[in-house]
Structures are given as C-alpha cells and as structure tokens.
Amino acid sequence: xxxxxxxxxxxxxxxxxxxxxxxxxxxxxxxxxxxxxxxxxxxxxxxxxxxxxxxxxxxxxxxxxxxxxxxxxxxxxxxxxxxxxxxxxxxxxxxxxxxxxxxxxxxxxxxxxxxxxxxxxxxxxxxxxxxxxxxxxxxxxxxxxxxxxxxxxxxxxxxxxxxxxxxxxxxxxxxxxxxxxxxxxxxxxxxxxxxxxxxxxxxxxxxxxxxxxxxxxxxxxxxxxxxxxxxxxxxxxxxxxxxxxxxxxxxxxxxxxxxxxxxxxxxxxxxxxxxxxxxxxxxxxxxxxxxxxxxxxxxxxxxxxxxxxxxxxxxxxxxxxxxxxxxxxxxxxxxx
Ligand code: NAP
Ligand code: F7E
Numbered sequence: 001x002x003x004x005x006x007x008x009x010x011x012x013x014x015x016x017x018x019x020x021x022x023x024x025x026x027x028x029x030x031x032x033x034x035x036x037x038x039x040x041x042x043x044x045x046x047x048x049x050x051x052x053x054x055x056x057x058x059x060x061x062x063x064x065x066x067x068x069x070x071x072x073x074x075x076x077x078x079x080x081x082x083x084x085x086x087x088x089x090x091x092x093x094x095x096x097x098x099x100x101x102x103x104x105x106x107x108x109x110x111x112x113x114x115x116x117x118x119x120x121x122x123x124x125x126x127x128x129x130x131x132x133x134x135x136x137x138x139x140x141x142x143x144x145x146x147x148x149x150x151x152x153x154x155x156x157x158x159x160x161x162x163x164x165x166x167x168x169x170x171x172x173x174x175x176x177x178x179x180x181x182x183x184x185x186x187x188x189x190x191x192x193x194x195x196x197x198x199x200x201x202x203x204x205x206x207x208x209x210x211x212x213x214x215x216x217x218x219x220x221x222x223x224x225x226x227x228x229x230x231x232x233x234x235x236x237x238x239x240x241x242x243x244x245x246x247x248x249x250x251x252x253x254x255x256x257x258x259x260x261x262x263x264x265x266x267x268x269x270x271x272x273x274x275x276x277x278x279x280x281x282x283x284x285x286x287x288x289x290x291x292x293x294x295x296x297x298x299x300x301x302x303x304x305x306x307x308x309x310x311x312x313x314x315x316x317x318x319x320x321x322x323x324x325x326x327x328x329x330x331x332x333x334x335x336x
Pocket of ligand 1: 009010011012013014015016033034035042065066067068087088089090091092093107131132133134182183184185186187192
C-alpha cells in the first residue's frame, strides 16, 4: 500500500504530539507546522519523534510557518499534497482569549478559513479534520449532543463557532470532505500547565514533595467532561476514514466538578484538598461556561469509538506523571 501523507497544524501542542505518534505508528508520512520562536523549546512535546533532515526514509517533516500567513498555507499544501489534514492550531486558552480577542479570532477562527481556502486554491483531493470544541455550547444545559444549539461565552468560543460553520459551509459548497470533531475537554501529562487539571496535578506533585503549600483556583463549581487525549486523537483519525463526512461529539459522557478533580488528585497522595486549595477570583472569567457533559452516542454507534479513561483515573495518572517528572529533576515551577 502506498504511504499516506498527513499534515498536522498544531503538531507541537498536546493533541498534535499524540496524533503525530499515532499516525507515524500507522506508517504515515507526517508533516507538521512549527511556529518560529527565538528558542526551540516549543517543540519539547515532539522532540522524541524528531528525525534529522539528512536521514533517508524519514517520515516526519517539520515546516516553519504560521496559520495566520495565507501564502504560506497555500504553498505548503500545494507542495506536500496531504491526503489528510488535521487542523489543531489555535490560541486554545479560554481565559487568555478574553485578553487577546482579536488575536484569538485571527488564529482560532480565521486560521480555519485560510486553511480551507488553501485547500481549494491548491485543488488537491484531501480530507480535513477541524478541531471543534464543547465551548460552543456555553450556557446550554447538559447533556450536549450534535443537535444542541450553540451559545459561546468567550472570544475563543466565538472563534470556534466561526471555524465550525466555515467547515460545514465548505463541505456543503465545494463537496469537500471536511468534518468537525466537537471535543469536550481532554487532558494528559502533556496538557498545558495553565489548564485547570494540569495546574492541579503539578501542584499536587510539588505540595507532596514539600516545595509549596497551596494552589490558587477560580470557579471550582464548574462541571467538565474530562477524557484522555491519546484516545481522542484516534477519534480524529476515524472521522477521516469514514464513508461520509459527518460531525461528531467526542466525550466520555461523565461529569465532574473542578472540586471533584482536586479532591481525587490530592487524595491520591494522601492529602486533603481543602487544606491546600485557596480561591483566587483572578482565575474567574468574565463569562463562565458552567456545565459541559457530552453525549457521545453518535460516534459510538457510527464509528465504534469510545472514550475509556474516565476523569478520576485521569486525575491519578496525571498526578503520577507529575511526581515522576519532578523526581526526574524537571523543574515544575508553580503555575500562575
Ligand atoms: P494546545 O496544546 O494549546 O496546542 C495548540 C497548537 O496550536 C500548538 O501546537 C501551537 O503552537 C499551535 N498554534 C498556536 N497558534 C498558532 C499559529 N498562529 N500558527 C500555527 N500554529 C499555532 O491545544 P490542544 O489541547 O492540543 O488542542 C488542539 C486543538 O483542539 C486546538 O484547536 C484546541 O482549541 C482544540 N480543542 C482542545 C480541547 C482540549 O481539551 N484539549 C478541547 C476542544 C478543542 P505552539 O506550540 O508554538 O504554541
Ligand atoms: O478550565 C475552571 C474554569 O482552562 C476548566 C480548552 O482545552 O477545554 C479547555 O477549556 C474549568 C473552567 O479549560 C481555574 O473556569 C477554576 O470552568 O482547564 P480550563 P476550559 O476553559 O474548559 C475546551 C473544551 C477547549 O476547547 C479549550 O481549548 O476550570 N477553573 N480554576 C480554572 N481554570 C483554569 N485554567 N485555571 C484555574 O485556576
């Protein structure tokens, strides 16, 4: 069988790194976009996959670029001719999007339409996965499924709504195989340090080691549906192998509060969360998304995909990973 070629935007992020591993394991030639930075530290999640450009038979190709540069996107897609494109690039932090609304709209919203136009301009036959988000649902009560209306509550959510409908529009207008995965929160030891799960598990590791005493959180009543990122990237792939382009909810279907997550994470090392969590209003948002719980029935029935790791096991495995990382000498500085 000829080698299949995939392009991943956001390959240096949590999901991009797991997806690259998964596709390389399937024998794909993988191309990824890496943003130019003054240091190469931004590639730490994929450093173990790096292949020297002088190696023969290499399978991983990294391209310096940016999803805000339309010319770059057209040239790259024309040159690489990927059969599958995974658009994971985003300014993905909801709280940060309130401070950087214009930038977030440009990267997370317009980035998608730049990519869709680049596909159209290059005239290639490809399939495209768009990383959608449960943030689209905002204040609509759970459980949320593919027919639930949107009410985004942040510049990030609004940008993802634009990206979602752009993807649907290009599918309907140009017969492009383009699909939205409406993913609920998914986490891992590679999760960015300022998202709440990782912030908690890093703090548990440091408090357990006697390096600090407290972690400061915002709204601990928020309900989320937390799954395990390496499982979710396999769903992205299944969606591009389907007979028909269709949007799906990706979720575990199991709710928990931030307080629940903290309680289990601290209990895992024999600590009482109430003695180590303090509330700091600076971590609250101008508009909160109070409760998200997905109904993943459609993807289970249609593609046979199911999330197996639930939030409490996830909390424990993330704590174990952060303790191991600290013991290995990594500097887990306290998270702002
Ligand atoms: P992440 O860790 O924040 O990774 C985001 C990726 O996008 C990084 O590789 C980042 O590069 C890249 N990026 C940012 N701005 C870019 C730009 N202007 N041009 C090119 N690349 C750019 O996010 P994630 O958790 O892996 O999530 C992947 C995607 O799924 C995102 O679109 C996110 O919004 C969406 N999503 C995530 C979740 C979740 O729970 N994880 C749920 C729903 C949807 P740097 O490494 O250089 O910053
Ligand atoms: O917040 C509350 C916060 O920042 C979860 C992104 O991947 O998932 C993610 O967005 C909840 C919120 O993730 C703190 O108010 C309390 O209710 O971990 P988070 P998020 O906002 O749900 C969606 C699906 C995406 O698409 C996004 O890209 O936790 N919370 N205290 C806190 N949150 C943070 N970050 N920090 C706190 O101290």
